[in-house]
Amino acid sequence: MxxxxxxxxxxxxxxxxxxxxxxxxxxxxxTEEDICPISETTLEKVDSCPRNNVTIRERSERKNCAKYEPCQGDPLVYHCVRHENYLVEVCAPKEIIIGFCCAEFIKEVGRVQADYSMPCLECPFHYQSNDAWKYRTCTGNAEHNKTFEEATGKFEEATGKFEEATGKDPNIxxxxxxxxxxxxxxxxxxxxxxxxxxxxxxxxxxxxxxxxxx
Structure with missing residues (x-):
């Protein structure tokens, strides 16, 4: 509790x-010095993330992140995480995710960080970003992503109707x-x-x- x-x-x-x-x-x-532009070049949209140690090993070997130069001394490693509203495979430096939440790839900095808008009951309080594939709350399949997007759209539509009916400030x-x-x-x-x-x-x-x- x-x-x-x-x-x-x-x-x-x-x-x-x-x-x-x-x-x-x-x-x-x-900071600007922390940005890893090479990570964005490895970004690849996928339908699902690995579900066990066998598939994570196969897909990380296929991605071969070790071939890229380190970013500010941090080696690039395989990640399967959410980016915007879909899943991606990307080579990026490892980060510590803190706060019972999911991880997301941020293209602007080329790194993975905590997404506090996506709480995760099954996630530990802190974990390595390249372990995000383990938590289905964060890395559901493409159908889950579609459902999430539809639910978000319906909520926003209902909010718009509420604002229109009550004359509420639309900037809220x-x-x-x-x-x-x-x-x-x-x-x-x-x-x-x-x-x-x-x-x-x-x-x-x-x-x-x-x-x-x-």
């Missing part, structure tokens, strides 16, 4: 940062609506429940440390 709360919190913060143009997003910041993004009407209430509700449970356990065990909530 605690992991779910952490994931929700990270997602809310990420959405707030993405939806506020004045606030920088949570992604790792790269759908991300803001999602945070205000769905995510924040859910976080507050879960936090309140946990607080009540903690108080009950505290009263039940007044002279000792109550059992963990997790």
């Amino acid at each position: 605690m992991k779910n709360i952490v994931i929700l919190t990270v997602y809310v913060i990420g959405q707030l940062n993405y939806s506020n143009e004045a606030s920088p997003p949570l992604e790792k910041r790269f 993004s759908s991300g803001n609506l999602l945070v205000v009407y769905i995510i924040l209430p859910a976080v507050l509700m879960i936090t309140s429940i946990l607080f009540v449970v903690w108080k009950v356990k505290r009263a039940k065990y007044p002279n000792q440390k109550p059992p963990s909530l997790s």
